[in-house]
Amino acid sequence: xxxxxxxxxxxxxxxxxxxxxxxxxxxxxxxxxxxxxxxxxxxxxxxxxxxxxxxxxxxxxxxxxxxxxxxxxxxxxxxxxxxxxxxxxxxxxxxxxxxxxxxxxxxxxxxxxxxxxxxxxxxxxxxxxxxxxxxxxxxxxxxxxxxxxxxxxxxxxxxxxxxxxxxxxxxxxxxxxxxxxxxxxxxxxxxxxxxxxxxxxxxxxxxxxxxxxxxxxxxxxxxxxxxxxxxxxxxxxxxxxxxxxxxxxxxxxxxxxxxxxxxxxxxxxxxxxxxxxxxxxxxxxxxxxxxxxxxxxxxxxxxxxxxx
Numbered sequence: 670x671x672x673x674x675x676x677x678x679x680x681x682x683x684x685x686x687x688x689x690x691x692x693x694x695x696x697x698x699x700x701x702x703x704x705x706x707x708x709x710x711x712x713x714x715x716x717x718x719x720x721x722x723x724x725x726x727x728x729x730x731x732x733x734x735x736x737x738x739x740x741x742x743x744x745x746x747x748x749x750x751x752x753x754x755x756x757x758x759x760x761x762x763x764x765x766x767x768x769x770x771x772x773x774x775x776x777x778x779x780x781x782x783x784x785x786x787x788x789x790x791x792x793x794x795x796x797x798x799x800x801x802x803x804x805x806x807x808x809x810x811x812x813x814x815x816x817x818x819x820x821x822x823x824x825x826x827x828x829x830x831x832x833x834x835x836x837x838x839x840x841x842x843x844x845x846x847x848x849x850x851x852x853x854x855x856x857x858x859x860x861x862x863x864x865x866x867x868x869x870x871x872x873x874x875x876x877x878x879x880x881x882x883x884x885x886x887x888x889x890x891x892x893x894x895x896x897x898x899x900x901x902x903x904x905x906x907x908x909x910x911x912x913x914x915x916x917x918x919x920x921x922x923x924x925x926x927x928x929x930x931x932x933x934x935x936x937x938x939x940x941x942x943x944x945x946x947x948x949x950x951x952x953x954x955x956x957x958x959x960x961x962x963x964x965x966x967x968x969x970x971x972x973x974x975x976x977x
Contacts, residue, residue, distance in 0.1 A: 677745040683707055684749020691750070691838050691845050692758040693765070693776060698750070700783045700841040700907060704964055709892060711746065712839070714739040715885035755862055762859060770946070773916040774953035778960025780907060780914055786964060787841060788904040791897050798901040805905020812848075813913035824872050830854035831876030836884040841903045916953050917944040 683705040687698035702708040718738060726734035735741070764772040791798060830852045838845030849855035854873075861869035891899040915938040922935045941948035 672741065677741060680707065680742060680745040681749040684746040685753040686749075687746075688750040688753030688755075689757040689761075690776075690779075692754050692761045693772070693846060697838065697841055697845065697906075697910070699837075699839045699903075700780065700787075702839070703841045703903070704783055704786050707746070708841070710739075710742065712885050712888045712892065714743060715881055716889040718882060758859055758862055769918075770916045770944075770949050770953055771956055773914050774956040775960040775963075777911065777914045777916060778957030779964055780911060780960075781957070782961040782964035783841070784904060784907050787900065787907060791900045791904070793897050795897075797898050801898045801901035802905040802908070805902040806909040807905075809906040809909025810912050811909075813910060824869075827854060827857060827869060827872050828876035830858075831873040832880030832883075835877040835880045839881070839884070839888070841907055912938055917941050917948060919943065919945065 683701065686705065687701045690701045691698035699708065702711055722734055722738055725737055761772070788802075830849060833852065834845040834848045834854070836845075837848040846855060849858060857869070858873055860866070861873070888899075917939050918936040919939045920936050941950050941953075
């Protein structure tokens with residue numbers, strides 16, 4: 670599969686979109702990967718990373734190794750993801766603190782559009798397919814209702830948090846950042862990025878790599894043997910995640926974080942009329958539409974995969 674420089678630039682742009690999505694607790698980069706047409710290639714590429722590639726390098730040279738590993742694809746995508754995730758995480762933190770209704774509105778529109786584009790990939794609708802959608806929606810909805818755990822600075826905890834969160838990050842509909850919030854590792858990671866704490870970052874990345882290499886093989890097997898049911902399950906995940914990104918929330922209980930600040934512990938979705946703050950309904954609707962059409966653009970880019 671011959672690709673041009675422009676093709677890799679587009680892949681890097683998709684990585685930027687994935688990284689930006691993963692930085693927000695409630696939005697999955699896996700959703701962006703699926704909509705933009707690179708999801709199955711990403712899963713296949715990751716699952717094909719094996720120790721035997723080192724043997725290929727030694728016997729046949731770096732060029733053959735790089736091609737076997739789909740290295741140019743991974744380099745372009747990961748460059749976009751890492752740069753975007755690190756930079757957007759700071760912006761996301763500011764927006765979530767000062768303009769939560771607006772940022773959630775944008776991502777709500779984005780995810781609504783995502784449901785259609787993932788579900789339309791299903792070629793045969795059967796009872797198993799419908800059951801998979803319902804199960805996926807219930808699982809994702811339940812996850813969005815889980816309260817956050819307390820923060821932990823343990824290295825072992827951060828390692829396993831990375832392994833678990835990365836699995837969520839590559840699943841459409843389940844947010845890796847939200848899993849970090851639930852586990853109590855989101856602030857620890859964001860502080861490590863802010864303070865350039867390379868030790869903590871290395872531990873988290875090591876856990877993420879182990880989790881990614883293991884879980885990608887499971888996903889590859891599911892796509893190969895239960896393609897429609899897997900797509901239905903992922904569609905359900907996205908439907909269930911809408912509860913998390915609903916812009917208007919009511920805080921049911923609070924907790925005190927490690928810095929002594931009061932932060933929401935448990936929330937529920939409410940109508941704009943029942944929202945305690947300024948609902949900003951007009952701006953929220955506009956941003957929902959912008960989020961919706963963002964998916965149209967990404968889907969158009971995804972259609973280019975047939976020519977890459």
